[in-house]
Amino acid sequence: MVYDLGSATTSGGVTVSDRIIIRNGIVVTMNDADDVHFGGTVVIDGDRIAHVGESDVPTDGAKVIDATDKIVMPGLVDFHYHTALGKGWSDQLPLWEYLQTCWYPMIRALDPESAYWAALASYSESIRCGVTAVNDMYRQLEALADAAEKIGIRAVLSNDVATDEHALDALADNEKAFREKNGAANGRVKVLIGIEWLPLASEQLLRDARALANDLGTGIHIHLNESLSEVEISKEMFGRRPTEVAYDCGILGPDCIAAHCVWLSDTEIALMRETHTHISHNPSSNAKLGNGVARLPEMLAAGLNVGLGHDAAECNNSRDMFEVMKFASLIHRAVRVDASLQQAPDVLRMATRNGARGLGIDAGELSPGKKADVIVVDTRSQMFTPLMPGSKDHVFSHLVFAANGSCVETVVIDGQVVYEDREFQTIDEDEVLAQANRAFRAVIERMEVPDLESVRRS
């Protein structure tokens, strides 16, 4: 290991308890019936939820969290994610120019140590905002896995694989990361095969990616149909639209997460449906980069499993999934002139169980037997005021339309309390922020940036 963990390893240690009882809360289960228990209890045994209900239980020997005036709910799943180092840098540019002059040069200059601190800075902001699982496509996966293990988040990792001339990752890098880190941290770390996007791929690379994923028994994470320019490039390079190329090369399937899918044709939606491909909808990233508004109502009407992602702090610039949830409703209501679209419980389901399902994580709802990925949200603020006692609709509405990530008070992942009363139990947060700043400056110094005019496309 090349990075110095420093004092971040010894910040008071991890709160470990086999049995945790969260009592007297507003328990939003996100189960099939959308049950909400007022004055409810959640019991965690090891890494699993043992009991959910309105009855109290004996507390002998357990760690007890009092959730009076608090919401207890499944952790949010960020379904399309990149660890980020360069937030707020060159963010005036449209997607193609941004990628060529900022994102790719930056991740080419990334070393394991920079990746480690960037990941801790990224994951810590996500956990603060109630995220318990991320679907992170980036580079230096071994360092990311170490960061995930350290902080306690559930991380599904994949490389930025492209054809060799782009000097990003190769399938061999992804295979190596899989063999070294898949299943690490008590199974919290999983490794998928990642494909950057079609403009940096070939049909042979896509076919090889599917063959490797099948050999390893893992899935695929790909950017697909993000921008109109991508659609045009796909037609030029491959003679057909992005989803058609991905379909023909075997990329799509029930183990594939396709991110963005903004400009899907009816045919492409049908291909997603036929293959049971999961979609990550990233409305705020799409808006910031000027990429458009995805056809979410049509995707949902077709029965596709759609989760939500923030994408990357470089193109968002926040990792707050509460903000993403609000966008995921409002943007569609605005462009369709239809306030009936994307009601709060549906949006919350996308941000929890839909994402968990797509990643093959046995979580996303509070039900006995599920993985214990649980967050506690404080309602004692203006965000949740007024709050009608016993009103489930009011709770859902506030969570999606009124709240932001600062309402999150405690985060439990895999049965481990990683963040309690707004304090990290696993990292020295000040050191993480200082090291991330230092890593950013070091990477900026190493970056080789092409001239903007030379990469500008008409």
Ligand SMILES: [Zn+2]
């Ligand atoms: Zn992305």
